[in-house]
Amino acid sequence: MTQRIALRDIFFLFAAACLALLPLTGQAQSTVPRAPSVEARSYILMDARSGHIIVQHNADQTMPPASLTKMMTAYIAEREIQSGNISLQDQAPVSVKAWRMGGSRTFLKEGTQVAIDDLLRGIIIQSGNDASVAMAEYIAGSEDAFADLMNQQARALNMNDTHFMNATGWPAENHHSTAHDMARLARAIINDYPEHYDIYAEKEFTYNGITQTNRNLLLWRDSTVDGLKTGHTDEAGYCLVASAKRDEMRLISVVMGTASEQARAQETQKLLTYGFRFFESYKAYSANDVLANPDVWLGAANTVRLGPQKDVQLTVPRDSADRLQADMTINPQLRAPIEKGQQYGTVTIRLDDQVISETPLVALESVEEGGFFSRLWDHIMLFFKGLF
Known part of the structure; x- marks a missing residue:
């Protein structure tokens, strides 16, 4: 029937x-122009509600995700908080391994204890490698064991082209993801744990007397942008997962392999502008x-x-x-x-x-x-x- x-x-x-x-007669046909040219090795624009892909290029090509990895580290921490296994007030010890991490840091001190709330902000806002390792060790006992949790969660989210070797995105063989998988992860962060999502819009965080700003330039340039994460290594280039909400529509943009910090913000803005200008979210039922x-x-x-x-x-x-x-x-x-x-x-x-x-x-x-x-x-x- x-x-x-x-x-x-x-x-x-x-x-x-x-x-x-x-029958619908006399309706004007919508005109959707060609998507803008985006200077990135891989990119995708997705509607956060429907999961519909508006624009993509090489979105399923595996690439090193750099610090975009920390989105999964934060997601698992949020999951553990939600489930009651840990709390924001818990105190996590800082190991020698966490303290010695190079790159972006929250400047944790070895031998001290740090509140999970501070570690979460250190991961998301400051992109702290030390905070990421401390969180991984507190949840799973070791970073290697935590990487197993990350991969289990990736499979649960249908991130089938992703494999994690660590909690930070530090370059490692067989540590890879895709723009499409990162968009799936961003969608899960937004939809599954909205009570923690406000952290992704915070522009700075101070720990140990040191204030660091969020590297997502769009938080300053576009008031509708409220997340999520930047990443950069020589091999990965400059990467950005961003999300913005205008009226009832939320979009997720991922660019990977751009040329500079300015470029990743500029190319992301192109995608978001195109999506909001020419598309809309519609609840059928x-x-x-x-x-x-x-x-x-x-x-x-x-x-x-x-x-x-x-x-x-x-x-x-x-x-x-x-x-x-x-x-x-x-x-x-x-x-x-x-x-x-x-x-x-x-x-x-x-x-x-x-x-x-x-x-x-x-x-x-x-x-x-x-x-x-x-x-x-x-x-x-x-x-x-x-x-x-």
């Missing part, structure tokens, strides 16, 4: 409904919206409510939402028992003739088998309808 609806209208569809088509109410045979109830289990978020060219249409395909002859959360159909969303989303329609309630006589009657009806 297939039904079509315009997404501007939310329908309660019943079992006897036939194909319903709302909310979780648990009732989109269909088909018949159920042999059940204690005669119908079942079907809808999406999660919000259906889309990324579309601006002013094109009126041209969205949806086809709903529902499994024929639904028979009890019906299990809540089980898929019994699909809603396919198109912009003009292009499929842009396919979402399972699941049962929003369970329907148990009916009594003996009601099931007997349904069997008789199915027999005469030739559906038995």
